[in-house]
Amino acid sequence: MRRHDHQTTTQADLTAGAVLAPYLQERAAEFLRSLRLHREHSASSDAGTRTAEEAAAALRRSSRRIGGTLHTFRTVLDPAWAEHLRAELAWLSGTLAREHAYATRLNRLLEALHHVSGGPLPAARKATGAGPHGPDDKDRAALGVGAARAGALLERQLTLARTRAHSAALQALGSSRFHAVADAVALLASEVPLATSAAAPAHEMLHDPAERAEQQLLAAVAALPPDGATEPYNEALDAPWHRTRLLLRLHRYAHEVVRGAPDPVLTAAGRALDLHRDAAEAAAAAASAARTPRIAPATAYALGVLHADQRHEAGAARGMFRASWPYASAAVTTP
Amino acid sequence: MRRHDHQTTTQADLTAGAVLAPYLQERAAEFLRSLRLHREHSASSDAGTRTAEEAAAALRRSSRRIGGTLHTFRTVLDPAWAEHLRAELAWLSGTLAREHAYATRLNRLLEALHHVSGGPLPAARKATGAGPHGPDDKDRAALGVGAARAGALLERQLTLARTRAHSAALQALGSSRFHAVADAVALLASEVPLATSAAAPAHEMLHDPAERAEQQLLAAVAALPPDGATEPYNEALDAPWHRTRLLLRLHRYAHEVVRGAPDPVLTAAGRALDLHRDAAEAAAAAASAARTPRIAPATAYALGVLHADQRHEAGAARGMFRASWPYASAAVTTP
Numbered sequence: 117m118r119r120h121d122h123q124t125t126t127q128a129d130l131t132a133g134a135v136l137a138p139y140l141q142e143r144a145a146e147f148l149r150s151l152r153l154h155r156e157h158s159a160s161s162d163a164g165t166r167t168a169e170e171a172a173a174a175l176r177r178s179s180r181r182i183g184g185t186l187h188t189f190r191t192v193l194d195p196a197w198a199e200h201l202r203a204e205l206a207w208l209s210g211t212l213a214r215e216h217a218y219a220t221r222l223n224r225l226l227e228a229l230h231h232v233s234g235g236p237l238p239a240a241r242k243a244t245g246a247g248p249h250g251p252d253d254k255d256r257a258a259l260g261v262g263a264a265r266a267g268a269l270l271e272r273q274l275t276l277a278r279t280r281a282h283s284a285a286l287q288a289l290g291s292s293r294f295h296a297v298a299d300a301v302a303l304l305a306s307e308v309p310l311a312t313s314a315a316a317p318a319h320e321m322l323h324d325p326a327e328r329a330e331q332q333l334l335a336a337v338a339a340l341p342p343d344g345a346t347e348p349y350n351e352a353l354d355a356p357w358h359r360t361r362l363l364l365r366l367h368r369y370a371h372e373v374v375r376g377a378p379d380p381v382l383t384a385a386g387r388a389l390d391l392h393r394d395a396a397e398a399a400a401a402a403a404s405a406a407r408t409p410r411i412a413p414a415t416a417y418a419l420g421v422l423h424a425d426q427r428h429e430a431g432a433a434r435g436m437f438r439a440s441w442p443y444a445s446a447a448v449t450t451p
Numbered sequence: 452m453r454r455h456d457h458q459t460t461t462q463a464d465l466t467a468g469a470v471l472a473p474y475l476q477e478r479a480a481e482f483l484r485s486l487r488l489h490r491e492h493s494a495s496s497d498a499g500t501r502t503a504e505e506a507a508a509a510l511r512r513s514s515r516r517i518g519g520t521l522h523t524f525r526t527v528l529d530p531a532w533a534e535h536l537r538a539e540l541a542w543l544s545g546t547l548a549r550e551h552a553y554a555t556r557l558n559r560l561l562e563a564l565h566h567v568s569g570g571p572l573p574a575a576r577k578a579t580g581a582g583p584h585g586p587d588d589k590d591r592a593a594l595g596v597g598a599a600r601a602g603a604l605l606e607r608q609l610t611l612a613r614t615r616a617h618s619a620a621l622q623a624l625g626s627s628r629f630h631a632v633a634d635a636v637a638l639l640a641s642e643v644p645l646a647t648s649a650a651a652p653a654h655e656m657l658h659d660p661a662e663r664a665e666q667q668l669l670a671a672v673a674a675l676p677p678d679g680a681t682e683p684y685n686e687a688l689d690a691p692w693h694r695t696r697l698l699l700r701l702h703r704y705a706h707e708v709v710r711g712a713p714d715p716v717l718t719a720a721g722r723a724l725d726l727h728r729d730a731a732e733a734a735a736a737a738a739s740a741a742r743t744p745r746i747a748p749a750t751a752y753a754l755g756v757l758h759a760d761q762r763h764e765a766g767a768a769r770g771m772f773r774a775s776w777p778y779a780s781a782a783v784t785t786p
Contacts, residue, residue: 232684232759256684259738262755349567349591349756403594406752416748417741420597420755421684424567428763 132192132321133314139373143178144305150174179209184369188329194309204297211288218278224398233263262414326370333363348427354396361389384440392433399426467527467656468649474708478513479640485509514544519704523664529644539632546623553613559733568598597749661705668698683762689731696724719775727768734761
C-alpha cells in the first residue's frame with residue numbers, strides 16, 4: 117500500500133508523542149463536547165431528541181477513534197491505562213450503538229418492504245399471460261397485504277428492541293462506570309499518559325504499529341471468500357467480512373493519526389462494509405421476525421422476500437467493497 | 452447492425468424463392484423426422500420418454516422457425532396460406548411448450564430452493580453475535596424446514612400442471628387439427644407455395660422484410676426501461692422484455708434464412724432473454740404457490756425467499772442481455 121512513504125518527511129522532526137497526543141486530545145475534546153450536548157438535549161423536545169441522537173453518534177465516533185488509537189499505538193502509551201480505557205470505550209460505544217442499530221435496521225427494512233411491494237404500478241402491462249403461473253399483478257397485491265403486516269410486525273419488534281436499548285444507554289450514561297470513563301477522557305484531553313518511548317521520532321515509533329494494522333487488514337481482505345462460489349444465504353460466510361470491517365476501521369484510524377487526515381479510499385471501502393453489515397443484520401432480523409409464532413402465511417411470505425432481498429443487498433455491498441478496493445486486487449479476486 | 456451487407460454478394464444470382472424454399476423445406480423435413488421419432492417413443496419406456504421429449508423439443512424448434520419465416524417473408528409466399536399455417540404452428544408449438552415449461556420451472560425452483568437453504572455449512576463461523584437479531588445459523592435451519600415443504604408444494608402443483616399439459620399435448624397430437632398441420636408441413640417439404648415475386652432476386656425481395664424484423668427488434672431494445680430505476684419486484688415491467696424476446700427470435704430466424712447460418716451474438720442474447728422469462732415465470736410460480744390456502748408460515752417464508760431470489764435472477768438475466776448486446780448500446784443503456 118506504500119501509504120507511509122512520505123510520512124517520514126512530514127513528521128521527520130516530530131516525536132511520536134507530538135503526533136499522537138494532539139490527535140488523542142482533539143478526540144477527547146470532541147467526546148466531552150458531545151457528552152455535554154447529549155446531556156443538554158436527551159430529555160427534551162423532538163428537536164432535542166434529534167440533537168441528542170447526533171450527540172450520541174458523535175460520542176460513539178470519538179470513542180471508537182480514541183479506543184482504536186489506544187489499541188494500535190499502545191506501545192507508545194502507558195500500556196495498562198491504554199488497555200483499560202480502550203475496553204471501557206468499547207463498552208460505551210457498543211452500548212450506544214445498539215439503539216442506533218435498531219433504528220437503522222427498522223428504517224432499512226421498511227424502505228425495502230416499500231420497494232418490494234411497490235409504489236403505483238406503471239402504465240406498461242404484460243404482453244403475454246402464459247398459463248396458470250403466468251406473471252401478473254396479483255403477485256404484488258398479495259405481497260402488499262403481507263408487506264403491510266410484516267412492516268407492522270417488524271416495527272413492533274424493532275421499536276421494542278430500540279426502546280430497551282435506549283433505556284440501557286441512558287442507564288449506562290448515568291452509571292458510575294460511565295463517570296469513570298468520562299473522567300479518564302477529561303484527563304486525556306489535558307494530558308496524554310505517554311510511555312518514555314514516545315520521545316523517539318514519530319516515524320520510528322508509529323510506523324510499525326500502523327504497518328501492523330495495515331497488514332492485518334490486508335491479510336483479512338486476502339482471506340475473504342471469493343464471490344464466484346456465492347452462497348448468498350449462508351450467514352456463516354459473513355464472519356470474515358465483519359472481521360474485515362473492524363480491521364479496516366483500525367487501519368483507517370491509524371492512518372488518520374499518522375497522516376493527519378482521513379483517506380477517502382478507506383472511507384469508501386468502510387462504507388461498503390458498513391452497508392454489508394447493515395444488510396446482513398436486516399436479513400437476520402427479517403428471518404427472526406418470521407419465527408414469531410402464529411403469524412399469517414402472507415406475513416411470513418413478505419418476510420421471506422425481505423430476507424432474500426437483504427441477502428442480495430449484502431452481496432451487492434461485497435461487490436461495492438471489491439470495486440472500491442484498489443490494493444492487492446489479485447489476492448482479493450482470485451479464489 | 453449492417454449484417455446484410457454482403458448478403459448481396461453471396462445471393463447475387465439467386466432468386467428469393469431459391470433462398471427461401473430450401474430453408475423452409477429443410478425445416479419441414481426436420482419437423483417430419485421429429486414427429487416420426489415422437490410417435491415411435493411417446494408411449495414407451497423411460498429412455499423412450501427422454502427421446503420423446505427431445506423429439507417434442509425438435510418439433511417445437513422447427514415449428515417456430517417455419518412459423519417465423521412464414522411471418523417475416525409472407526410477401527414472397529402465398530399470403531393466405533402462410534398466415535394460416537403460421538397460426539397453426541404457433542398453436543402447436545405453444546401447446547407442446549407448456550409441458551416443457553412446467554418441467555423446467557420445477558427444476559429451476561427446486562435447484563434455487565436447494566441453493567437458498569444450503570448444503571453442508573462450512574467450517575467458518577460468525578465472529579460477532581450482536582444482540583437478539585444477530586445473524587446466526589438458525590436462519591438457515593428454519594429456512595430448511597420451510598424449504599422442504601415449499602419444495603413438496605411446488606412439486607405437487609407443477610407436476611399436476613405438467614401432467615395436464617402432457618395430456619393436452621398428446622390430445623393435440625392426435626387431433627384432426629394437428630393432422631392438417633402435419634399434412635401442410637409434408638406438402639411444404641416437397642413444394643413451397645411461393646408468390647410470383649419470389650422469382651425476383653433474393654437481395655431485392657428478402658432484404659426489406661429481414662430489415663423490418665431487425666428494426667422492430669432494435670426499437671424494442673431501445674424502448675427497454677433502463678436498469679437504473681430498478682423495480683425488481685414489479686412484474687408489469689417484464690412485458691417489454693418478453694416482447695423483445697419474441698422479436699429477437701423473429702430476427703434470429705430471418706438472419707438464418709438470409710445468411711444461411713445462425714448468428715452467435717443473437718443466440719447468446721436470445722439465451723439471456725429466455726433465462727429472463729424462465730426466472731420471471733419461476734418467481735410468479737413461487738408467488739402463486741404462496742397463495743395456496745392453509746400453508747404453514749415456514750412454507751410461505753421459503754416461497755417468499757424463492758420469489759425474491761428468482762426476481763433477482765431475472766434482473767441478472769437482463770444484465771446478461773445488456774452485456775451480450777453489442778448494437779446501439781447508447782440506446783440500450785441511457786434512460
